[in-house]
Amino acid sequence: MPQPYVIDKREESLFQVDREVFTSQEIFEKERELIFADAWLYVGHESELPKKNDFRTRDVGGRSIIFNRDRHGDVRVLLNTCLHRGASVCRHPKGNQKIFTCFYHGWAYRNSGELVNVPAGEDYANAPADVYGGLRSPRVENYRGFYFCNFSDSAPDLRTWLGPSAYLFDLATDQSEDGVEVLEGTHNYTLNANWKLLVENSIDGYHAKSVHHTYFEMMMELGQTPPMLGEGTVNGVPPVGLGTEFGNGNVTLIYPGNGLPLATEQVAHNLAELRGKAVERHGEEYASAVFNLARNSVFFPNFFLIDLNFGMIIRTIMPLGPDRTQATSWHVAPRGLSQESLQYRIDNALTFWGPAGLATPDDVEALEQAQRGFSARREVPLSDISKGIGKPRPAANDELQMRAWWRQWNYVMTGEQLPAEVEAFTPFTTREPSRKPQEA
Amino acid sequence: MSTTESQAPAAARPVSGVTLAEVEQFLYAEAALLDDWRLEEWVELFTLDCTYEIPATDVPDSDPGLTWSLIHDRRTMLEQRIIRLKKPEAHAEFPHSQTSRIIGNVRLTDRLEQSLLVEANFLVSRMKAGKFDQYAGRHYYELVPAAEGFLIRRKKSVLAHDRLDPQGKISFVL
Ligand code: FES
Ligand SMILES: [Fe+2]
Numbered sequence: 001m002p003q004p005y006v007i008d009k010r011e012e013s014l015f016q017v018d019r020e021v022f023t024s025q026e027i028f029e030k031e032r033e034l035i036f037a038d039a040w041l042y043v044g045h046e047s048e049l050p051k052k053n054d055f056r057t058r059d060v061g062g063r064s065i066i067f068n069r070d071r072h073g074d075v076r077v078l079l080n081t082c083l084h085r086g087a088s089v090c091r092h093p094k095g096n097q098k099i100f101t102c103f104y105h106g107w108a109y110r111n112s113g114e115l116v117n118v119p120a121g122e123d124y125a126n127a128p129a130d131v132y133g134g135l136r137s138p139r140v141e142n143y144r145g146f147y148f149c150n151f152s153d154s155a156p157d158l159r160t161w162l163g164p165s166a167y168l169f170d171l172a173t174d175q176s177e178d179g180v181e182v183l184e185g186t187h188n189y190t191l192n193a194n195w196k197l198l199v200e201n202s203i204d205g206y207h208a209k210s211v212h213h214t215y216f217e218m219m220m221e222l223g224q225t226p227p228m229l230g231e232g233t234v235n236g237v238p239p240v241g242l243g244t245e246f247g248n249g250n251v252t253l254i255y256p257g258n259g260l261p262l263a264t265e266q267v268a269h270n271l272a273e274l275r276g277k278a279v280e281r282h283g284e285e286y287a288s289a290v291f292n293l294a295r296n297s298v299f300f301p302n303f304f305l306i307d308l309n310f311g312m313i314i315r316t317i318m319p320l321g322p323d324r325t326q327a328t329s330w331h332v333a334p335r336g337l338s339q340e341s342l343q344y345r346i347d348n349a350l351t352f353w354g355p356a357g358l359a360t361p362d363d364v365e366a367l368e369q370a371q372r373g374f375s376a377r378r379e380v381p382l383s384d385i386s387k388g389i390g391k392p393r394p395a396a397n398d399e400l401q402m403r404a405w406w407r408q409w410n411y412v413m414t415g416e417q418l419p420a421e422v423e424a425f426t427p428f429t430t431r432e433p434s435r436k437p438q439e440a
Numbered sequence: 441m442s443t444t445e446s447q448a449p450a451a452a453r454p455v456s457g458v459t460l461a462e463v464e465q466f467l468y469a470e471a472a473l474l475d476d477w478r479l480e481e482w483v484e485l486f487t488l489d490c491t492y493e494i495p496a497t498d499v500p501d502s503d504p505g506l507t508w509s510l511i512h513d514r515r516t517m518l519e520q521r522i523i524r525l526k527k528p529e530a531h532a533e534f535p536h537s538q539t540s541r542i543i544g545n546v547r548l549t550d551r552l553e554q555s556l557l558v559e560a561n562f563l564v565s566r567m568k569a570g571k572f573d574q575y576a577g578r579h580y581y582e583l584v585p586a587a588e589g590f591l592i593r594r595k596k597s598v599l600a601h602d603r604l605d606p607q608g609k610i611s612f613v614l
Contacts, residue, residue, distance in 0.1 A: 093498060093602075185496035185508030188603035211531065214524040221520070262516070326605075331508035343505050347512055351520075355604050356494060356510040358524055361532035361611035 019377035022194035036061035042303035047181035165246035176334030193367035195319040205397035224261040241396025249300030249408025251401035311349030479522040532611035537568035
């Protein structure tokens, strides 16, 4: 490698990335091997499998998997590939099923994985069930109902990997005493740009004013001041927000939450009630972090928790090729909301997010234009990600969060460990989440 | 029922006399407004209590009001959507893409007291910066007869796609 991928010159306050990483087929294949084989990858949320034998099929880390609750009620992740000759054993996006039968030759598996039927099994000298056992599973762990899997045996456990960033899941989940649920409906869309550009974009506070100008104009027209143009400090977080890193490439940017554009009195009342209950459970300071701050977080490499509190979105980003990417997103809501409040949250989130929202298509346009620009990478080889470097407390529209993600990417790809830029911090006291007895 | 018609201030004329040909002409005219980017005129086809909806591709039968849909606009947001689309800073659609839509299989599926339910297939071809995309699906309308033509109380466009690929987005009005 004549040239490093990532150039991190602290003394010159310069951070650059070689544009080759966005275009090279070789790097794309190396990423599939290294980045997605060894990380905790988001699979799904427990609320998506309410009943025994419920399942959903997904692509996680480039592998087809079955995310299911087996007949005993245990949540599992099964690799959706027949032990016989590889065909998918389940081809439906979701359903409720005890047995998965491979359509190719008819091998059948229980939803806990065991191979239970082989047509004409008597023709085998060694019973396939004895030779092969059952469908393979990666490691599976969950934090507060968010399930992740890991294809490596040597990676640390999920809680260790999350480290202090786990509190971001607490803040999201503690909005209701019953936790949160993922709603039906998936935004599933592709773009013609490298996946890392969408990673950057998802935690990029800098582009908001320029790319989403029309969105903010609309907000103002509807009588709402966008948070970054406001002046209030919430829980020690200034209007410009804060960016921070937690190790392992997990990062967040926190900023004062948006108000409630177009909310009815009923919606405002319901939210105040929800907040009041959170104060009773966790105290005022924690409740104010939950309800009055907004957060965009990424858990390395590709899981995003965008917790705007009047609308929460999760998103995964998967590479399909050097210049082709699949984005998938879901909406998360506190359990037990009234229909009106739920609709309000969804509408609010929809106006901005998603492939038909009033903002996301413009993001996609920006990324596709960047990808196009990389055709001149021989003449202009480097991208710059230096904004806010050296600040002890970078703002949400600085680029610390991207640099921290890139340093982890660089570490996994090359083994070169670049030191963290700032110490992990939370602008308020975190707490251990309260557990309901049945979860204890 | 003759009494319901007198209770129907929204409907300027009775639904009973409406013909399928009249509905088809209205849908074709709507399609032409969209292809010509005459969005200010297009939004005036809607009632004040309208919704414009596109469900997520994996739950086409769901209620866009209560699921993570692609679009769930009421009148205010619909107006904002088109105001935005006319600005040069609506980056994904400037310069505007060229679209050509075919509306077909038009069926008048029900006559309610003051409105009509209509279904029609659509195929929208879109060309932008050398890239050609197609969107296929079915429109579901609730139409209120007006003095001339109709007003749209509800338009729900269900894509016959299982994901947004290769189009990747819906940055214009379907
Ligand atoms: S590949 Fe599954 S039974 Fe043969
Ligand atoms: Fe954006």
